[in-house]
Amino acid sequence: MTLAKKLIKAVALFLPFVLALVGFNLYADPANLFNKQYEQNVAQIMAQGKNATNLKNMDDRLLQQNYAVLAQTPTTLVLGPSRGMQLSRALTGQEQLYNAGVTGADLRDMVSFFKLYESLGKTPQNVIVVIEPWLTGEESLNTRAYTKGYEEFCAEIGQKPLKTQTDFFERYVQLFSFTYFQSSVAFLQSGGAAQRMPDATSDYYTKGDMRRADGSYCYNEAFREASQEKRDEEAQNCIIKTPAVIDSFVTSGKALELQFDAFVAYMQQKGVKVALMIPPINPIYYDYMVQNSRFENILATEQFYTATAEKYGLTVFGSYNPHALGLTTADFYDGLHCTDTALAKFYPQDLFKS
Numbered sequence: 001m002t003l004a005k006k007l008i009k010a011v012a013l014f015l016p017f018v019l020a021l022v023g024f025n026l027y028a029d030p031a032n033l034f035n036k037q038y039e040q041n042v043a044q045i046m047a048q049g050k051n052a053t054n055l056k057n058m059d060d061r062l063l064q065q066n067y068a069v070l071a072q073t074p075t076t077l078v079l080g081p082s083r084g085m086q087l088s089r090a091l092t093g094q095e096q097l098y099n100a101g102v103t104g105a106d107l108r109d110m111v112s113f114f115k116l117y118e119s120l121g122k123t124p125q126n127v128i129v130v131i132e133p134w135l136t137g138e139e140s141l142n143t144r145a146y147t148k149g150y151e152e153f154c155a156e157i158g159q160k161p162l163k164t165q166t167d168f169f170e171r172y173v174q175l176f177s178f179t180y181f182q183s184s185v186a187f188l189q190s191g192g193a194a195q196r197m198p199d200a201t202s203d204y205y206t207k208g209d210m211r212r213a214d215g216s217y218c219y220n221e222a223f224r225e226a227s228q229e230k231r232d233e234e235a236q237n238c239i240i241k242t243p244a245v246i247d248s249f250v251t252s253g254k255a256l257e258l259q260f261d262a263f264v265a266y267m268q269q270k271g272v273k274v275a276l277m278i279p280p281i282n283p284i285y286y287d288y289m290v291q292n293s294r295f296e297n298i299l300a301t302e303q304f305y306t307a308t309a310e311k312y313g314l315t316v317f318g319s320y321n322p323h324a325l326g327l328t329t330a331d332f333y334d335g336l337h338c339t340d341t342a343l344a345k346f347y348p349q350d351l352f353k354s
Contacts (some may be wrong), residue, residue: 042198043067046213050200053218054208060102061146063211064113073122074098076352078215079113080130081105083279086340087128088216090204093349098124099215104142104245107135107256108150108162111263115149118270126273126352129264131305133298133320136256137249138162157262162255223333231333235284238335249298257304264312273352276309278302278318280325280342285335317348 039059043066045052075096078087085101100113110129117123134140147163154161201210210218218224226234267274281289289295302320309316319325322332331342 038197039063040066042211043070045198045200046211046215047071048200049213050202051204051206051210051212051218052198053201053203053206053210054199055211056209058211060211061109061144064100064102065116065146067215068100068113068116068120068122071098071122072096074117074124076126076128077114077117077124078128078130079105079110080128080277081132082217083132083337084128084130084277085215085217086343087130087277087347088212088340089214091216091340091344092347092351094352097214099217101130101215101217102146104144105130106132106140106142106145107260107263108141108145108147111153111259112146112149114263114267115153119149123270124272126275127267128275128277128351131276131278131302131318132245133301134245134249136252136260136301136304137245137298138253138256139248139250140245142245153263153266154259157259157266159255159259159262162253162259219333224339226333228330232284232329234334235282235329235332236335238282238285239288243336246295246298251297252301252304261308261311264308264314268312274312275315275317275351276305277347278305278316278320279336280318280322280327280338280346281320282332282335282338283322283327283329286320286322315348315351317351318346 039062042052042055042058042063046067047070076092076094076098078084078097078099078101080101082101082103082105085099087097087099087101089095089097100117102109102113114127141162147161151161151163199208204212205218205221205224207221209220212218264274280286289299299320306316308314322328322338325346327338327342327345331345332338
């Protein structure tokens with residue numbers, strides 16, 4: 001038997017196994033990598049004025065794209081990462097606020113979602129931009145970012161867009177992954193398929209993770225009600241293992257600084273009132289960062305944002321420094337995320353009301 005025939009025979013014997021593996025992973029899909037109906041269902045629940053709870057493995061960027069099509073024009077739009085996703089209508093007192101925050105958002109996400117609402121004829125009157133220390137760090141750009149509107153924006157202002165590789169290839173590799181197969185088996189054995197869809201509720205707090213009708217995020221009960229010891233341990237874990245977005249930050253990139261400046265100017269030219277929110281860091285982790293020179297550049301970015309706010313006459317509230325806001329470790333769930341009650345302590349209730 002020739003070598004070619006041996007290879008063909010080997011492939012023929014192996015191919016059914018590969019096809020079965022791919023088919024099973026695609027059917028079970030425990031991480032919702034391919035089940036795009038999930039995000040559509042969440043968006044429909046929210047558009048109907050209900051809160052979507054018991055969320056699992058959701059692509060929140062896809063959710064926001066789906067919801068924008070269904071949404072009414074928000075008076076105030078929140079753009080930013082998870083540390084701002086607790087800004088809600090109840091907390092702010094703004095009845096037509098919508099929080100379009102997504103996990104790990106960077107500037108490209110923010111620009112893209114603003115441009116999406118604009119393209120749909122739903123430009124908001126006000127925008128709250130939630131700032132992260134690593135927002136202008138080119139090395140910290142998120143591979144999951146939604147960049148369509150950002151690329152269009154850069155073309156309009158004559159600047160080169162900054163991109164990183166997408167997770168498209170990584171997603172489809174999972175179809176051939178035996179590890180994902182094991183997760184698929186466990187998912188089906190646990191009855192996960194029967195819980196594939198989120199639940200609609202009017203409750204403001206629930207046991208599971210929830211996205212409210214106003215876009216704000218409610219953490220699951222176990223996370224919200226963890227003991228102070230557990231919360232402090234989570235903050236200490238940031239010291240033991242630096243979060244990736246902080247660890248990858250080298251210095252604030254001039255290109256991203258120029259694009260952020262241009263984005264603020266662009267929104268103002270459209271008649272939008274803009275405010276900046278700078279979320280605080282847990283005192284345990286913040287004090288450690290202040291005492292270590294490796295974090296000097298990332299903490300210094302606050303000066304850039306406050307200077308930008310002064311340049312354009314923006315309201316800026318919050319600070320990386322929790323002590324400046326009168327916050328303690330009890331005001332944080334972990335090293336980076338403060339509670340909604342803590343956020344209410346420094347949110348300006350008269351924002352956009354003049």
